[in-house]
Amino acid sequence: QVQLVESGGGLVQAGGSLRLSCTASGLTFDTYSMGWFRQAPGGEREFVAAISRSGDGMYVAGSVEGRFAISRDNVKNMVFLQMNSLRPEDTAVYYCNADSRGRVGVLPLGDYDYWGQGTQVTVSS
Numbered sequence: 001q002v003q004l005v006e007s008g009g010g011l012v013q014a015g016g017s018l019r020l021s022c023t024a025s026g027l028t029f030d031t032y033s034m035g036w037f038r039q040a041p042g043g044e045r046e047f048v049a050a051i052s053r054s055g056d057g058m059y060v061a062g063s064v065e066g067r068f069a070i071s072r073d074n075v076k077n078m079v080f081l082q083m084n085s086l087r088p089e090d091t092a093v094y095y096c097n098a099d100s101r102g103r104v105g106v107l108p109l110g111d112y113d114y115w116g117q118g119t120q121v122t123v124s125s
Contacts, residue, residue, distance in 0.1 A: 002026040009119030022096030038092035
């Protein structure tokens with residue numbers, strides 16, 4: 001079965017960096033666009049970034065533009081989220097997802113084919 005497993009979350013001070021990873025299995029990875037969402041306590045799940053099947057197209061939310069970068073490795077079946085200059089408001093559970101239609105952008109949550117279980121990122125002030 002398809003699995004998306006996130007890792008790399010943790011506790012970091014404001015201004016610090018983290019690199020999240022998502023390892024996919026059970027699917028033909030390079031036929032899916034991939035993305036990251038996050039959900040803060042009491043908040044809705046919100047779009048963070050997405051990347052095309054080949055990795056040459058990316059879209060990043062305005063709230064993290066210039067601080068976060070998405071990338072992928074189609075050999076290792078992994079997608080990454082490099083997070084720099086972290087702020088307390090970046091505290092959330094971060095989820096990766098996969099879209100079989102290869103779209104890059106903000107889609108309704110139900111449009112994604114698969115989701116991971118999430119990894120907690122906590123930024124202290």
